[in-house]
Amino acid sequence: MLITKLKNQQELDRYFEKELFVFKCFGCKEVYFPEEEIGKLIIAKQSEVSGIAEVDYLCNDDFSKRYIEKNMNEIKKARGIVVFSCGVGVQVIAKLLEDKTVFPGCDTHYLNGFQGLTVLDCDCNQCGECYLNYTGGICPITSCSKSLLNGPCGGAKNKKCEVNPEMDCGWVLIYERLKKINKESILKDKNTLVRDFEKIIKGI
Amino acid sequence: MIDYTKYKIKTENELRTLLKDASDFIIIWCKKCYKAFEKDEDLEYEKIQHLSDISERIKGYEAIDFLCTRYLTEKKLSSVINSGYKEIGVISCGLGIQIVAKLVEDKGIRVIALADTIPQSGNATSVIGYHGIALGSEKCAGCGQCYLEITGGLCPVVDCAKSLLNGPCGGAKNEKCEVNPEKACVWIEAFKRIKKQERNLDSSVQIRDNNKFTVEEKEKISIFSASKRIENFYGGVHPFENKKITENLRIEKFKQPQYIYVFISQHTGSPASVCIKESDRVKLGQKIGEASGLISSPIHSPVAGRVVSIEEKFHPSISKNCPAIIIENDFSDEKDSSVKGYSEWETFSEEELVEIVKDRGIVGLGGAMFPTHVKLRKGKNPIDTLVINGCECEPYLNADNRMMIEYPEEIVEGIKITRKILSVENVIIGIENNKAEAIEKIRRATEGYGWITLKELKTKYPQGAEKMLIKTVMGRQVPECGLPLDVGVVVLNTGTVFSIFQAIVKGIPLIKRVITVSGLFEKPGNFEVLVGTPLKDIIDYCGGEKVFDKENYQLRMGGPMMGIIQNEFDTAVIKGTTGYILLSKNPVEISEENICIKCGRCVDVCPMELYPLYYVYYGKNQIWDRCAEYKVKSCIECGCCDYICSSKISIVSLIKKAKKNAYYKT
Amino acid sequence: MEKKSFSEKLKEGRFVITSEIGPPKGTNIEPHLKEADHIKEKVDAFNVTDLQSSVMRLGSLATCRLLVENGFEPIFQITCRDRNRLALQSDLLSASVLGIKNILCLTGDHTTLGDHPDAKPVFDLDAVSLLKVATDLMNGKDMKGNELDGKPEFFLGAVVSPGYDPVELQIIKMEKKIEAGARFFQTQAVYDLKIFEKFMQKIQKYNIPILGGIVLLKTAGMAKYMNEKVAGVSVPDKYIKMMADAKKEERPKVSIKIASELIKGMRGLCQGIHIMPLGWERYVPQVLEESGL
Structure with missing residues (x-):
């Protein structure tokens, strides 16, 4: 939107x-x-x-x-x-x-929800490479101010983002979600994730 | 038209790795959006199904439209959630996957993303490219500082691979972009366009402010918009109200016409059977047609005079020629002996009161014209609450509003009578909060009555639809295809209870009503008119010559949302006429011909939680039983989908066709 | 006798001390070098911050080189906020040829927190991927696997925040950082030894040197501010009270007392300390003295 x-x-x-x-x-x-x-x-x-x-x-x-x-x-x-x-x-x-x-x-x-019907509290950034499998279905690109893929920065205070204290730290949300579904092990995966921006530029 | 499909299935290798540890699971897939709706099923999951090592673990598929509408998805998912699987694969863009993941998190279910979202911007510095509702090639990155003036309307943020703001880089070869030789350099294009306009490239130096619109501001607006969407009930719209035109105009008695056309069909159900004949003399209030069945209602002469003829006239809501009784007014106002009021109504039995209501021809005045006595008769279902509808949520109309302002005591008296008939304890009056004066008047008139509750409702269309009103004021959900009776409620319009008062206390049958004449009429207003008043008299009196210019103007009986377009003017006011609205015609008319692009906005606004786009697709292809599967019968024809349709498709007219043709499974 | 390097000292299991230099906003670097000179003998290496708090300043790489020239051992802090992957790899190679071995890889504060909130944040890589990239470079390959002509040698470090909530999340990421090549960790400021001890127990299994963070408290107000705003920091009430009760001229003394108490407590727990004096460089020798270092 x-x-x-x-x-x-x-x-x-x-x-x-x-x-x-x-x-x-x-x-x-x-x-x-x-x-x-x-x-x-x-x-x-x-x-x-x-x-x-x-x-x-x-x-x-x-x-x-x-x-x-x-x-x-x-x-x-x-x-x-x-x-x-x-x-x-x-x-x-x-x-x-x-x-x-x-x-x-x-x-x-x-604003959130590029193709959703109305405003949502989640967002998709059309990155071309869905990371939701690593994060329990919470997008690290949009829910983290720095779009970090490999875990949180150290900036969250009281589980809130350093950029906007009103906003939940996306990585804390991811962690809590994974705990809920008993998949914390996903976080310990040793693959270092790196963005592929070519996908965006070429639209593939 | 550009196909903006937002996702593609991950590669086979990726899928194998992903699903390595998955046990049995089910797949949910979104049926895509933003593409020409040419084919119903786009079986994306077939791309997974043929992988035999995976497909044996897939225990089911569920297609859900517009997975990103959380409210509807939640309802549809409940069976999946309770199916006991610990893993759900989702084929959707990132939004759908996130929504499903959120909805199932408390069940400890893991969601596996089986698709990647396809990037839309084609640009390195702003990932996001929004393409508008229609499917054109232009995109907007929402950068917060529109530069389109500088570039002659070509966007440098999205269309330049480097998002350069101050002119091209040196990389273009043969006027093509260095990143993508297929693509014209947007700066060269911009330069050409500016030359056409005989301007020079702006010499200012532009620098992006990446922090212009703060996260806080965005959050505020998104919360505001989101909460507005689910206020009172799901869906609905907020059209421009335009009530100011007539809101403060007192109800004026419309001058008595020389001739009166009383259609014999003044209500839902079978038409009245005529009980007078040509050249009879009739008195004011005299019955001229009898109720002719279970759901029917009698009609009465609104004036004293002589029956000229019984002939076919164009019916304003049935939209074809129907018999009408033409009466010439002698202006004597000689009353029929049956016109007799009972101020001592409290001594009457419920049955006697219903009989009077029936005999006086009372029907619902909100527009639907359902015979009121049928609603008031005791049936199997116990009734515990009477809801009075003072919403008048249609734009422009003020008839109910003015009635509440000018006749609050009479309305309350009518409510008392109805309450006695129904033997109910509780009465709730719902009025939208854009009618402050009416609310104040009704509040004063109901002071001291503990059994009556006045509820101020947030303004939203169609708040006045029975099912929405019951949900908002009582939190009860009328079942699909059900009636208010099914949840122990009777809903009556304020105008209807006023006419119940008139019928019983004053003895006057339903021969007049209040209408709003508004829009582009030169003399707009609220008028008390006799049923049968010719439309032409109203056009003359209110200065509506423009109605004859059909190319540029449009007359509607009722409001702009549900009102019926009037193309024939030799017709007359009926009991269900709430008003006449004259509007200028939009250059882009709604039509059945345009193509649906699956933008999903009709789903977003449908207060009955239906999927109107399927009535368009199956309606055009005349596959009526599929319309029935999508519950076309539940549609209340409120017009929200017509209003919002980004392709301007006349959805409601297709729905009406579907209702006629669809086969209903019981 | 040849001077031992920071990495050698850590390897030998010595209790190491690092401090930091924040380059100036401008070119006037002299006073900062002088401040460092005061504590040169006591400190094993100096972190040089990379546009700390997202405030535009003199660069970290140039300052690191100046430290080398003046006989200090620098730790080059490099963040992902301002450079994409090309610049990050290039700067790492540059560091190597300028004689800088110690690299501290960070994600970096967000741009909106600094003095140029309108800047475009980069975050092309993050701390984990940056560590991995640095490791790749050491192995003679760039990120895309291209062969390097001459490979750098680094001693890679990273940061961790023991007071972070939920701390497990920090630990998971810490593990990734180790996997990606981190050989030592410096921590966010520690004020609560109990929390720190618990943290150390949890990460014992990694067997990796940890340098506990020390920030000198200047006033009670500063402590309260940090409690409220700074991630992973919680100053216990007793220290706030000590600072509040102290007269203005006595505050440095009280602050030194607190710091040395913390350092003494840490000695048995971790492998070194990292002092962030934030302008109070002159008190560092006293802190170390009172701590018995």
């Missing part, structure tokens, strides 16, 4: 020096989107807005084409386009309107 947040005011002010057409994707619905803030911003910048298209699933270029067709007159007149959506939506509009400058209105942040 992705979270979108409005860009900072300075950057937005810079965009709105010229007349812009606005695409506002409330997108994957039921997913975090700064609807209210964007509404306020558009009202504040009213005089620089030449038209608005409120859409969902902007990432579907089939649909986006139809929104563009419907608003073509206003888009032609506009000196640029600002898109409030995740980075995927911005890229789709930029691809469909190559001769227009497209401004991203939001910054996109990555």
Whole structure:
């Protein structure tokens, strides 16, 4: 899942020096989107807005084409386009309107559950090499701030991560899970695990 | 369309090593997501099955859709968990494996990951590449500082192998990336695009801030979103409410029309049988149609006048021509002798009261129009609680809301009558917390009644569906395909108890109701209208000429979620009309033609915990018995799946077809 | 008589003493070398920290070389936070040609804890895999099995945290580190001899030298802070009280007393100590004297 947040005011002010057409994707619905803030911003910048298209699933270029067709007159007149959506939506509009400058209105942040239906408390990092067999089914890449594969660092205090004391140390969770299922022996495996980043780069 | 399947089975050697020490085990596999839904079964496990040394230890397979939906997976897994195996092999992406591992940990079961997740980013510095809901080629890494303006909308973070932000490296040969000669150098592409826009490459120096969005902030948002999903009941959606338009407008008496069209089908069940004839004179409240079966209800004349004809008119909810009684109003308001109230109702027996409710043509006013007397009759199941539904969870509508604000005493009186009929002790009123004024009014009207509980509910669609409401206010689960009766509950809408009050205390049959007219009507409002008021009168009065521009606008009877699209306007208000909403048409219309990409969002929002995507797949292929296997009968047609569908498939219309055609095994 | 090296002393079973130098933020290394000079005679080797606490500083490798030139024996601390596997292997080879033998392999604090929280954390390898890589290099091969032209020789060390909870998890990882090539361990600061003793009993079977960690307490506040924030550290109440009751000018004296009490206790338990003076280098000789070393 992705979270979108409005860009900072300075950057937005810079965009709105010229007349812009606005695409506002409330997108994957039921997913975090700064609807209210964007509404306020558009009202504040009213005089620089030449038209608005409120859409969902902007990432579907089939649909986006139809929104563009419907608003073509206003888009032609506009000196640029600002898109409030995740980075995927911005890229789709930029691809469909190559001769227009497209401004991203939001910054996109990555959040747990890349392909899950909703936000989960676990995450998959698409590393290409599932390590869950060594860790009782808790991902060391995502549940450890350092993505350590061979055991914890020494930084956990009260079983919490050194980076964020709110977060459980992934390796302590792994240890506790393995104890529960009587498979602590897995931890003692002498194989030293090393990441294979080529899998990510080549997508294999 | 790009196939974003997220996992692949580990290699044979890996599998052999992994399963070396495993004893007998079973395999759970996820049926994949984010790919065109062209084939139901993708038998990944066959790749393991043919390994004879392993397959003899495999004692079973279980396919589960969207293994990452923890709530549903947990329910489906219970049989597997209790099967006694100490090892479970999982074929899924990392999410599914983690979920299963978590769910079985207390049983001491070890989960074996049999698949690797396929990386999506193709990039060394940000592992993650999110592809949006639709299956396009663009990806977003969620880096937290969108650079797309600088690069003309091509992402340097995902598409440059080195994620360079300040221009290309020197490695590109023939405009191709040094890492992958198949791939165009994104910086060269960006440069070309920027030239097309007659701009220069930005000269600023960009540096990544890798700590921009803190872990704490992320956790906060993820907890917020996750808790919102399971609030009150599983699934559901939060559409834009748009209630402000009419929320503070007092109920206005709509002017009496010259002609009235009373459809003989005003309820679920068999239509009324007409008991007057053409050119008869009728009085206000006079019965003009008799109930014609067990589940049926009589109809009454809303005005005094003369029957012009009995002819076919376009029925607004059945969506085809149906007989209607056309009455010309003489505006005398001469009442029928049967219009007689009983303020001394407390002296009546339960049976007598039900008979009056039946005789006065009371049906459910929430939209479903189920004859109320059937619900109130004593049956086999003991009833212990009456639940009053004041949710009105459909966007735009305010009819129930205004009734609660303006007639709280009458509603409470209606509740008292119903309570006596049902001989129940407890009454619960559920109102969504977006109706503060109604809650306050009802609270005051119920003060001093210990047997009545007012519950403020978090706003979420479809909170007003009976099954969801019962679950939220009482924690009782109505069985699949069951009725509230099965758990000892009767649910009535606030409007319905108001009309019970009207019928018994004032003697007035159900000949008028309150509707909301909203959306793009020039004069929106809440109106008390006679049943049978022609739609055209309402369009005229409320400034709705736009309805005739069918290309750009759409009229719905009811709310935007469950309301029925109206394409014929020579029709009239029926007992179940909750309102008329005029909306501008979306350039992308929902249709049955689009292709499902298995994004799973319909599963995520279905409050009945169904898998709507299968109704699409099997519905289109007309394999109706499979729809039945996926329990299409349980669907309440709330429209959440239509609302959320990322491919804009008209799922509910396919469901309606499936319900008609599916063979039900008992 | 030729001076014995740190590794030889450990092999002979001598009770060894190591201390540490934190390179400055800037180029002014002189005062640090001078501080070290004070205790040169007492200390067998000096750890040089690698951007300690993720704060950008002068590099560990260069400082180690300066120590060699000044006649000290350094222990090169190398973390996985800032270098990928190419840089790590290369720096290990560099260390070798610069006359640095002792290597302490660490994962490293996370970038967000230091003064450049916006930096990209690397963590391509971790402490275990780094030890293994260093061992491979000693065997004349790089990580991918390519032949090296001239192989380095290292004395590899690692760290362990006796006060960590659950300690079993630390021990499992410690075992992996030994397997990967660690020949000595230095520990996180120890304040509770009972916990330390239990830990030592558990790891006795590995028969590997352990250097108990000593951090001089400066104030009661520091002790409380460490109890609250620092992983694997718990200062017993009695020491906190001793520090709290001491007047400002008496604090070093009390602190020395505590440290020497701990060191005396450790002498029978482990093979050496590692003193982290954190700016109080000047008191180290006194600590060692009072401990009878």
